Amino acid sequence: MFSFILVIHLIAVCCWFGGALYERCFIVAGFRKEAGGELEAPMLKLLLGSVPFFFTSVMTILITGITMTIMGKYGFLQWSWIGLKQYIMLGIIVLLASYIAPRMSRLGKQLKKNMERGEGVEDIMRAQTNRLIVYLDIMHLGVLVNLILGVTKFF
Numbered sequence: 001m002f003s004f005i006l007v008i009h010l011i012a013v014c015c016w017f018g019g020a021l022y023e024r025c026f027i028v029a030g031f032r033k034e035a036g037g038e039l040e041a042p043m044l045k046l047l048l049g050s051v052p053f054f055f056t057s058v059m060t061i062l063i064t065g066i067t068m069t070i071m072g073k074y075g076f077l078q079w080s081w082i083g084l085k086q087y088i089m090l091g092i093i094v095l096l097a098s099y100i101a102p103r104m105s106r107l108g109k110q111l112k113k114n115m116e117r118g119e120g121v122e123d124i125m126r127a128q129t130n131r132l133i134v135y136l137d138i139m140h141l142g143v144l145v146n147l148i149l150g151v152t153k154f155f
Contacts, residue, residue, distance in 0.1 A: 002071050005064050012060035013147060019053055020140035028133055040121045041111060044129060048108040051101060058096060065089065081153045088142045088149075100135050103128065 027050070031043040065086070069075070074082045077090075107128055114120065121129075 002068060005067050005071070009061060009064035009068065012057050012064065013143070013150075016054060016057035016061065016143055017140070017147060019050065019057065020136075020143065023047065023050055024137070024140070031129065035126065036120075038120075041115055044111055044121055044125070045108075045115075047129070048104050048111065051104055054096070055101075058093060062089065062093065081149050085146045085149050088146050092139050092142045095135060095139055100132060100139065103132055107132070 027043060027047045031040060031047060034040040034043055069082065069086070074080075077083050077086050107125060110125060111121070114122065114125075
């Protein structure tokens, strides 16, 4: 059973990390390339639409991670490689729930209003998106660190 849960956990991590690479290399790059252009609003809509995908990955990782921690009797939030992974994941969840998701939601509502009026992305929206991209990068970097910790069991 532990191996099955580990496979599900690893698939969710690969989905998250693969999605993050795609988001960064294609969606964010396309959004920035199209700044002021006709495709800027659809690229921003695509970026904002990635929230359910990442939320599903986070919840799968969280549930399988908690299950494996209990099954392996590792303990929670202790000073070890697994404890560090748990702290990083906790930070990611707090960042996602308290900062990233609410701002992406507000930005999405504003974008929808603008698109209904036939307008594009405003400068303030561009600035907010660029700020969000930095936080998304920090979040995805946390996933990469957790992936490295999980593979190496560093300490």
